[in-house]
Amino acid sequence: MQTDLADFIRGTSEGDEADAILRKCVHCGFCTATCPTYQLLGDELDGPRGRIYLIKQVLEGTPATTKTLGHLDRCLTCRNCETTCPSGVRYGRLVEIGRHIVEEQVGAERPRRERFVRFLLREGLTRRVLFDPAIALGRAVRPLLGTALKEKIPQVRSTGTIPRRTHARRMILLSGCVQPALSPSINSATRRVFDALGIELVPAKRAGCCGALRHHLEDETGALAEMRQNIDAWIPLLDGGAEAIVINASGCAVQVKDYGLLLAGDALYAERARRVSDAARDLSEVLAAERSRADGVFRRLAQSAREEGRRVVFHPPCTLQHGQQIHGLVEDLLKSFGIDATLCADSHLCCGSAGTYSVLQPKLSHTLRENKLRALGATGAQLIVSANIGCLIHLQAGTSLPVRHWIELVDELIGHSGQTPNP
Numbered sequence: 001m002q003t004d005l006a007d008f009i010r011g012t013s014e015g016d017e018a019d020a021i022l023r024k025c026v027h028c029g030f031c032t033a034t035c036p037t038y039q040l041l042g043d044e045l046d047g048p049r050g051r052i053y054l055i056k057q058v059l060e061g062t063p064a065t066t067k068t069l070g071h072l073d074r075c076l077t078c079r080n081c082e083t084t085c086p087s088g089v090r091y092g093r094l095v096e097i098g099r100h101i102v103e104e105q106v107g108a109e110r111p112r113r114e115r116f117v118r119f120l121l122r123e124g125l126t127r128r129v130l131f132d133p134a135i136a137l138g139r140a141v142r143p144l145l146g147t148a149l150k151e152k153i154p155q156v157r158s159t160g161t162i163p164r165r166t167h168a169r170r171m172i173l174l175s176g177c178v179q180p181a182l183s184p185s186i187n188s189a190t191r192r193v194f195d196a197l198g199i200e201l202v203p204a205k206r207a208g209c210c211g212a213l214r215h216h217l218e219d220e221t222g223a224l225a226e227m228r229q230n231i232d233a234w235i236p237l238l239d240g241g242a243e244a245i246v247i248n249a250s251g252c253a254v255q256v257k258d259y260g261l262l263l264a265g266d267a268l269y270a271e272r273a274r275r276v277s278d279a280a281r282d283l284s285e286v287l288a289a290e291r292s293r294a295d296g297v298f299r300r301l302a303q304s305a306r307e308e309g310r311r312v313v314f315h316p317p318c319t320l321q322h323g324q325q326i327h328g329l330v331e332d333l334l335k336s337f338g339i340d341a342t343l344c345a346d347s348h349l350c351c352g353s354a355g356t357y358s359v360l361q362p363k364l365s366h367t368l369r370e371n372k373l374r375a376l377g378a379t380g381a382q383l384i385v386s387a388n389i390g391c392l393i394h395l396q397a398g399t400s401l402p403v404r405h406w407i408e409l410v411d412e413l414i415g416h417s418g419q420t421p422n423p
Contacts, residue, residue: 227259
């Protein structure tokens, strides 16, 4: 695709990056076949190819409109199109650049209520000092809440015992911003599983939100500030011998892995950001690497799983399979634990959660959820497992089937197998 960037963006780092991405696009349209919003709406401008044209026009000097904004807002940023694209177009990065510029041009024209909701999401979800007590209050008055709010506040599960033992091997655990309040059992289960493998997971006290929420709500300044805060919290631990940064929410993992890219122009943080990105590991990547060393633990888990015999279906989040390009690893891990976790039809499609999308685009989000749950239910599974807090909360709100993080299932099997703390 040929481009002729406008003066305001030509020669800038974002302009050069966008130009390189645009020039890779060959207009083939393969991306439309796997785009969830195009499938639902049938509008070329609500598919990747159409949105690429809209962004190209804006970068070449055509003023953005609220219609442009609406088409970009309806993008889930699931990046399914990236997995499909034969030319390697980095659509996810292009739409980030395009949204940032369009927001600058016409974001003030959003309805006042919409701007207020975006402000609340940006400031409320990313600050645990605000979010944790809000969720505690919401649970206390949950019976009085409307359906829309109820489905965002799940019933809390017991965290169980937090490991207190120390190990020679240490890794950093990203606690997250919303996960500790919405589903604290995920982090505690992760710590128990790693404890069984002889690895101590250490939370960094000064680390906070990974920056993804602000980043996707066009608060680039706030997102970069959160990234720098995390880097400052993690680097001393990496210097002290921590082997990796373990992330059990795939949405956070894909963001942290991009720190090196997003802070490449920051002379003070660029090198440390690259180091953090290099150290970031999705939970599944770490356990896969530990599989041969901890074979005895895995065999005992497999025996426990066979005795339990539950039918399990795995929903791979978009941030796992398209963002991080991790395919089949969780399913393979679960199989090695004795759990035959199946995939549903069209497992590549988004469930509709997509961070704050379920709040900002509820109609499309709920339609995608209904489609996903119909496919998941058709497998006959008794349990749905996934790998991202947003997907878990979103799916659970629409089904009576239990929806858990896959590491919680592994943690249960460790308890059932009577596993001792060390492999």
